[in-house]
Amino acid sequence: xxxxxxxxxxxxxxxxxxxxxxxxxxxxxxxxxxxxxxxxxxxxxxxxxxxxxxxxxxxxxxxxxxxxxxxxxxxxxxxxxxxxxxxxxxxxxxxxxxxxxxxxxxxxxxxxxxxxxxxxxxxxxxxxxxxxxxxxxxxxxxxxxxxxxxxxxxxxxxxxxxxxxxxxxxxxxxxxxxxxxxxxxxxxxxxxxxxxxxxxxxxxxxxxxxxxxxxxxxxxxxxxxxxxxxxxxxxxxxxxxxxxxxxxxxxxxxxxxxxxxxxxxxxxxxxx
Numbered sequence: 001x002x003x004x005x006x007x008x009x010x011x012x013x014x015x016x017x018x019x020x021x022x023x024x025x026x027x028x029x030x031x032x033x034x035x036x037x038x039x040x041x042x043x044x045x046x047x048x049x050x051x052x053x054x055x056x057x058x059x060x061x062x063x064x065x066x067x068x069x070x071x072x073x074x075x076x077x078x079x080x081x082x083x084x085x086x087x088x089x090x091x092x093x094x095x096x097x098x099x100x101x102x103x104x105x106x107x108x109x110x111x112x113x114x115x116x117x118x119x120x121x122x123x124x125x126x127x128x129x130x131x132x133x134x135x136x137x138x139x140x141x142x143x144x145x146x147x148x149x150x151x152x153x154x155x156x157x158x159x160x161x162x163x164x165x166x167x168x169x170x171x172x173x174x175x176x177x178x179x180x181x182x183x184x185x186x187x188x189x190x191x192x193x194x195x196x197x198x199x200x201x202x203x204x205x206x207x208x209x210x211x212x213x214x215x216x217x218x219x220x221x222x223x224x225x226x227x228x229x230x231x232x233x234x235x236x237x238x239x240x241x242x243x244x245x246x247x248x249x250x251x252x253x254x255x256x257x258x259x260x261x262x263x264x265x266x267x268x269x270x271x272x
Contacts, residue, residue: 012252016043023240035104077249092241
C-alpha cells in the first residue's frame with residue numbers, strides 16, 4: 001500500500017504542479033519559460049514533500065467513513081478531492097506565485113538595467129555631439145565675421161580711385177578677395193550642412209532616449225507584486241486543484257493499484 005500511495009503522490013504532484021504552474025504563469029500576465037519552469041520544479045518538489053508528510057488517503061478515508069460513504073461514490077470523490085485540494089493547493093499556489101514574481105522581477109530588473117546602460121550610452125553620444133555642434137557654431141560665427149571683413153575690404157577696394165599705376169593691383173586684389181569670399185561661403189555652407197545633420201542626429205537620440213526611458217519606467221511600474229498576484233491566482237488555483245483531484249485521483253489510483261497492487265486487495269470502497 002505504501003508503494004501505491006507513493007505512486008499516487010508522484011502522479012498527482014506531477015499533474016497538479018504542471019497545470020497550476022502553467023495556469024499561474026498565464027494568469028500573472030508575465031509568462032516566461034524560465035519562471036514557469038522554476039515554478040513547476042519547486043511546486044513538484046513541494047507536492048512530493050507534502051505527500052510524504054501528509055497522507056491524503058488516510059484523511060480522505062476518515063472523512064468518507066464519518067460521512068458514511070464509499071470512496072468511489074460521487075460524494076466520496078467530492079470529499080477526497082476537497083481534502084486533496086485543501087492539502088496541496090494553498091502551499092503550491094503561494095510558492096508558485098512567489099517563485100514566478102521573484103523570477104519575473106529579477107528579469108525585469110535585468111532588462112531595465114540593460115535599457116539604462118543604453119540610455120547612458122546615448123546620453124554620452126548626445127553630449128559629444130552637442131560639444132561638436134558648439135565648436136562648429138563657433139567656427140561658423142568666425143567664418144561669418146571673416147566674410148563680413150572680406151566684403152568690407154572688397155567694398156573699400158572698389159571704392160578707391162584707380163589710375164594706370166594702381167588699376168592692375170586693385171583688379172588683382174579684387175579677384176583675390178572675391179575668391180576668398182567664395183571659398184569662405186562654401187566652407188560656411190558645408191558647416192551649416194554638418195550642423196543640420198548633427199542637430200538631426202541629436203533629435204533622433206533624444207527621441208530614442210525618451211522612448212527607452214518610457215519603456216524602462218513602464219517595465220519597472222509593471223513589475224509583478226506577490227501580494228497582488230497571489231489573490232486572483234489563489235481562488236482560480238483552488239478551483240482548478242479541486243477539479244484536477246476530482247477527475248484524476250480515481251484514474252491515478254487505478255494505475256497505481258494495477259502497477260503495485262498485485263496480490264493486494266483494492267482500497268476500501270474501490271473495485272478494479
